[in-house]
Amino acid sequence: MDGPPSTPSYVKIFRNTGHEEQLAIYNNVVFKGTQTLITGTMKSLVLSQLHHAHKVIQCTLRLAREHFFRDGMTQDVTEYSRKCATTVFHANIAWER
Ligand SMILES: [Zn+2]
16 A cells, blocks of 8 residues: 655655745755745845846746745845846836837
């Protein structure tokens, strides 16, 4: 008889944290499904890579939520986009058309 699938040893279940999901930790990187936790040391690199195409905030947020998670990520992505001179310039041109 087959039982429930066994949980790999590198997967830990965090309970009573507000995040009842299974989080996997592999090589000190935390995953939630297909999303990767953005830690403090990788935050600036991830923000710049997410924003490299200078897309509007909504596009960058969608991309960020697809691949990453972190408390305050929405605010971080929004502030990063609003401070980018290239993105602001192109947004203003689009509004003037
Ligand atoms: Zn930009």
